[in-house]
Amino acid sequence: MSFNLSSVLISDEVDQKCVKILEENGIKVLKNSKLSKEELLKEIPNYDGLIVRSATKVTADVIAAGKKLKIIGRAGTGVDNIDCNEATKRGIIVMNTPGGNTLSAAELTCTLICCVSRNVHSGDRAMKEKKWSERKALMGSELYGKTLGIVGLGRIGKEVALRMQSFGMKTIGFDPIIPAEVSAEFGVQSMSLEELWPLVDFITVHTPLIPQTKNLINDAVFAKCKKGVRVINVARGGIIDEEALLRALESGQCGGAGLDVFTSEPPADFTLAQHPKVVATPHLGASTSEAQERVAVEIAEQFVDLAKGKKLFGAINANAMTNALSEESRAWVTLGQRLGQLAGSIGGQTTGQIKVTACGASLKQAGSYLSAAVLAGYLVTKQQAGGDGIILNLVNAPAMAKEQNLQVEISNIDKCCRPYSACVTVDLGGGFKATGTTCSGGSVLLSLQGQDFPAPATLSGTTVVFSAADNAQLLSAVSGAVAGENVTSLTLSAAGGGDRWGVVNFLAPPSQKSIDNLKGVVKAMSAISF
Numbered sequence: 001m002s003f004n005l006s007s008v009l010i011s012d013e014v015d016q017k018c019v020k021i022l023e024e025n026g027i028k029v030l031k032n033s034k035l036s037k038e039e040l041l042k043e044i045p046n047y048d049g050l051i052v053r054s055a056t057k058v059t060a061d062v063i064a065a066g067k068k069l070k071i072i073g074r075a076g077t078g079v080d081n082i083d084c085n086e087a088t089k090r091g092i093i094v095m096n097t098p099g100g101n102t103l104s105a106a107e108l109t110c111t112l113i114c115c116v117s118r119n120v121h122s123g124d125r126a127m128k129e130k131k132w133s134e135r136k137a138l139m140g141s142e143l144y145g146k147t148l149g150i151v152g153l154g155r156i157g158k159e160v161a162l163r164m165q166s167f168g169m170k171t172i173g174f175d176p177i178i179p180a181e182v183s184a185e186f187g188v189q190s191m192s193l194e195e196l197w198p199l200v201d202f203i204t205v206h207t208p209l210i211p212q213t214k215n216l217i218n219d220a221v222f223a224k225c226k227k228g229v230r231v232i233n234v235a236r237g238g239i240i241d242e243e244a245l246l247r248a249l250e251s252g253q254c255g256g257a258g259l260d261v262f263t264s265e266p267p268a269d270f271t272l273a274q275h276p277k278v279v280a281t282p283h284l285g286a287s288t289s290e291a292q293e294r295v296a297v298e299i300a301e302q303f304v305d306l307a308k309g310k311k312l313f314g315a316i317n318a319n320a321m322t323n324a325l326s327e328e329s330r331a332w333v334t335l336g337q338r339l340g341q342l343a344g345s346i347g348g349q350t351t352g353q354i355k356v357t358a359c360g361a362s363l364k365q366a367g368s369y370l371s372a373a374v375l376a377g378y379l380v381t382k383q384q385a386g387g388d389g390i391i392l393n394l395v396n397a398p399a400m401a402k403e404q405n406l407q408v409e410i411s412n413i414d415k416c417c418r419p420y421s422a423c424v425t426v427d428l429g430g431g432f433k434a435t436g437t438t439c440s441g442g443s444v445l446l447s448l449q450g451q452d453f454p455a456p457a458t459l460s461g462t463t464v465v466f467s468a469a470d471n472a473q474l475l476s477a478v479s480g481a482v483a484g485e486n487v488t489s490l491t492l493s494a495a496g497g498g499d500r501w502g503v504v505n506f507l508a509p510p511s512q513k514s515i516d517n518l519k520g521v522v523k524a525m526s527a528i529s530f
């Protein structure tokens with residue numbers, strides 16, 4: 001997979017260091033955080049990369065309009081403003097910089113907990129209105145000895161726990177993937193949500209907004225909590241059901257809320273933000289100069305590393321590309337794609353299971369990129385002519401294969417079964433089997449349908465692969481059929497096994513006449529453009 005990242009659009013307020021690093025590395029940058037949706041749609045076709053924070057909504061139509069787009073970078077954590085499924089479908093990498101703003105988001109969470117417990121926001125408002133007398137109404141409560149329930153014990157949840165423990169809070173929590181022993185190490189007693197709700201004085205949520213967490217804190221949950229429970233959301237609007245929260249604030253079931261995020265931003269309705277028991281901030285969790293500098297530098301460096309083929313870091317939808325960037329791996333990716341294309345061209349349908357065997361110690365780490373490469377090559381042969389022009393690559397092939405119930409079973413053998421350092425075999429299960437290797441960076445075929453090629457056959461450019469009855473005149477008959485064409489090589493499988501397989505490589509696509517001539521001397525043939 002090549003990465004010609006020559007131009008990047010930054011459509012949100014990202015620290016200038018990002019621009020500097022990209023430009024220093026020869027990447028052209030336009031930073032414009034004031035583009036309307038229409039302007040973005042007009043601008044995006046000119047760029048290989050896009051960098052956003054949370055404001056730009058990278059919707060399916062924006063992604064589809066990005067005809068050159070190869071990568072979308074999020075200078076921050078949450079990617080819910082990016083249609084990741086559409087990006088994956090179109091083979092576009094999505095990457096983020098999740099660690100860069102953790103401390104800032106954790107600190108704002110702690111700030112909101114303190115503000116809610118001591119009515120700092122109401123006190124400040126009273127002072128600005130010169131209403132000193134309101135101090136009587138603004139009685140708070142200590143955090144010391146209270147219980148904080150943390151839902152989501154990832155990067156931010158953990159940092160919040162560590163900080164609030166210093167106030168003497170008891171920290172309990174829930175996370176479906178963080179084991180209880182791990183959370184115990186940072187002082188959080190793990191328990192089920194049902195156990196947690198009745199125990200907590202404060203709840204803070206630190207999960208992504210996904211179907212399982214949408215409206216996680218709702219009317220039923222408020223009813224299970226102690227009267228006056230206080231809630232904090234510095235994660236994503238919608239994890240706390242906004243309407244249920246308003247009802248709970250009104251009834252007193254909820255004693256106060258600290259909100260940094262909202263279901264729509266800016267909120268369509270400011271009722272919650274304006275509520276006297278709510279301290280609200282306009283999505284400021286990551287808005288510190290430190291966090292912004294970190295995420296800007298990280299995303300720029302991740303882009304540059306990818307453009308230079310050095311490494312892929314922070315991608316959330318490109319597993320198959322890990323280990324696939326080195327010069328050597330790229331040759332194997334190409335071989336995998338070509339074997340897949342060969343399989344699709346001459347092997348017909350699969351049983352739904354493609355077996356890929358990577359032979360040789362050097363291919364030990366190649367499993368995921370080889371499977372994706374074979375799938376990309378195979379699926380290209382099944383694409384409808386005149387389809388939506390999606391180019392198959394290591395990002396979208398695994399997803400597309402999943403949609404078509406196509407699976408790859410990959411196995412690794414330490415020692416190569418052929419006199420090469422490594423080789424790859426693709427087996428469609430009955431209909432097709434081929435083995436190839438790489439030679440000076442190119443792809444070559446070592447065996448097809450059980451027949452070996454004594455001299456490896458080149459898989460490149462315009463190629464015709466055929467099977468023909470074996471006879472002494474086969475080579476001259478095939479040569480005669482394509483006489484006058486610019487043939488770069490003609491390779492036959494070994495004699496003696498019944499029909500033989502042959503591969504003819506052309507410098508330019510052969511004429512219809514030559515194709516017809518060839519059809520007259522072979523049993524079956526496929527013309528493939530590698």
Ligand SMILES: NC(=O)C1=CN([C@@H]2O[C@H](COP(=O)(O)OP(=O)(O)OC[C@H]3O[C@@H](n4cnc5c(N)ncnc54)[C@H](O)[C@@H]3O)[C@@H](O)[C@H]2O)C=CC1
Binds near residue numbers: 151176261
């Ligand atoms: N307000 C702001 O400016 C910022 C907001 N965020 C948001 O904060 C949230 C957390 O970020 P990180 O801690 O960096 O993410 P993380 O990925 O490190 O942690 C999220 C945790 O949530 C857990 N989780 C998933 N489903 C869950 C469920 N149903 N119940 C309980 N836990 C569940 C995951 O297992 C994971 O451990 C994200 O939504 C992120 O977008 C992050 C940075 C700044």
Ligand SMILES: O=C(O)C(=O)COP(=O)(O)O
Binds near residue numbers: 077286287
């Ligand atoms: O990183 C995140 O998930 C955030 O919510 C921060 O958003 P922002 O980059 O400040 O628009």
